[in-house]
Amino acid sequence: MSGELVGLVVVSHSGRLADGVAEVAAQMAPDVTVTPAGGLPDGGVGTDFEAVLAAVTEAATGAGAVVLYDLGSAQMTAEMAVESLPEPDAAVIVDAPLVEGAIAAAVSAQGGGDRSAVADAARAAAGRPEVADTADAAGSGAAASSGAAADSGAAAASDGAAGARAEITLANEVGLHARPAALLARSIADLDADVRVSLGATDADAKSVFSLMSLTARKGDTVVVTATGAQAEDAVARVTALAERNFDE
Amino acid sequence: MGCNAERVAEVLRAGGATVAEHKAELIDLDRAIGDADHGENLDRGFAAVLAALDGGLPETPGAVLKVAATTLISKVGGAAGPLYGTAFLRAATTLGDASELDAAAVATGLRAALDGVVARGKAEVGDATMVDALAPAVEAAERAQADGGDPAAVLAAAAGAAKEGADSTVPLTARKGRASYLGERSVGHADPGATSTALVLGAFAEAAR
Incomplete structure (x- = not known):
């Protein structure tokens, strides 16, 4: 109920x-x-x-x-x-x-x-995704950007604070479209972590469906998931697992 | 002379009759700049108000206006339901349990109605809405009351000013409601809400003489 x-x-x-x-x-x-x-x-x-x-x-x-x-x-x-x-x-x-x-x-x-x-x-929901820097963020996936190397796998990141990071190549048909974006946002909604997903220079709040959708990340695109906060590791693990299940498609 | 519940009901019946009579005109005005439903909606609402009053006359003017308010809110779709409904509801609340209305009460009720419409619709004078008719009507009513006018004189002053106010919306660009989507293309048309407000107040004044 x-x-x-x-x-x-x-x-x-x-x-x-x-x-x-x-x-x-x-x-x-x-x-x-x-x-x-x-x-x-x-x-x-x-x-x-x-x-x-x-x-x-x-x-x-x-x-x-x-x-x-x-x-x-x-x-x-x-x-x-x-x-x-x-x-x-x-x-x-x-x-x-x-x-x-x-x-x-x-x-x-x-x-x-x-x-x-x-x-x-x-x-x-009316907002557009935040752009990471002033660089031209127009070409979303195309410019595969800097670290296009590693496939996936979490690694402790920067600073003293708890952080986690993973690169995920989307293998599901629709990419981060509505339903997968909703699943992703829901999967981490209860965690104490600030989770971001970025594609090229465009960065999205992973707890916001629309922010995720506006990345327009498609099949084959590699997105970077970063998390900070007490449950950062859990957050990245959940997102990675979800992507590995192809968002249950 | 005061206005008791029965007189207030008579005045409302006159308002309803006028809306029915001008239904086609209001529909045409609304077709030019809106969704062509104002005349139909308001007529349906007032017809329901009259039917409710036929079913039993409440004891006080305030209670009569409250029946009108709740009926209009329920029966008139579109913006007019909440706006007219709020106007009558605020007037009813302000008048309380008084069994008769004197000139001061009529002016106070009109002021409360205007305040309600402004709060509900967030429109100002000049936006080409019913506020353009109601605001000058309230000012004229308050002047007439201060000058010693009786309830009929107060309503007559309000009606005259409302008519002028409605006419003043013709050259205005609508800034609220459906007509605002037309922008400058709304210029050249009287606002249907201002027009119906003037018609209703005119009928009230006529019936109160």
Whole structure:
């Protein structure tokens, strides 16, 4: 059951849009309840206060809910619904891109994030990957970059702090596309480690599905996984194992 | 003379009748810059309000407005539901349990309605929204009340200013709601929300005379 996990509500002007976003988000986060609330009772385009209120009320039990919306009046309807809850603080409305935000939020909720972490994940979904340095990062995989040598294998890295590093050549068909990226992010979500995945000069937060996806790492690309923190070794080991299983494809 | 619950219900019925009468006009305005549903939605909402009042008249003006608010929120899709609903709900809350409304109460209720709409929609005067009709209406209402006007005079002043305010949206670029996606192409059209606000206030004023 999802009592421990934050629930999501997708408020849209269209029932089909809400259903579709919920479907895609739920695929990334099997244990998270994603409740669509779209369209008018007669199937028309619009937002229905009663339906939104019912969805938010249902989702805002347990760990609470994060609410995403498509257009302005859906936001207003969502606000009214949340204000109508016995505990308005149980739900957070986020201004985020609907599809990307819902997926990022779902993955964060699946990893046990609380309402504010899930909301932050949704908001951050609009962001692009951080570029490691000012060098031209445009040619993603092509310029195979510096250390294209070693295949894989963890090695203690730099500094005094606990760190780990591995190079992984992606052998699965779709590379770090949505589902593998979600698996990767989920596999390390509970670890006390800052984990980065980089491809060429582009660097991604391995706990963020979108950050990973925006690397556009494909089959055959070699990515570098680095981790710092108390569980850095575990993190790199898990990512390596996942890649060796071809992301369970 | 004061306005009791029955008078407030009459005024709302007049508002509903006016929305029904101007439904096609509102749809056309909204078709030009939005999604063509404002007239339909608002008419459906007011029809539901009138039906709810037919089912039993609440005892106080505030309670009547609260029925209107909750019905509009439920029945009007789009932005108009939350905005009109919030306007009536804030007015209802401000009026409390008063059994009759004097001129000051009418002005206070209008001010609360405007504050609610601004808080909900985050629009300002000049964004080409219903705020462009409601904000000058509230100022005119407060002036009329300060000048010693009765509730009818306060509403008449509000209605006049709202009409001017709605007309003022024609040359404006919409900055909120669906029309904002049109950018400068929204210039040359009266905002449907401002127009309906002016129509409803006009009907209220007429019925309160």
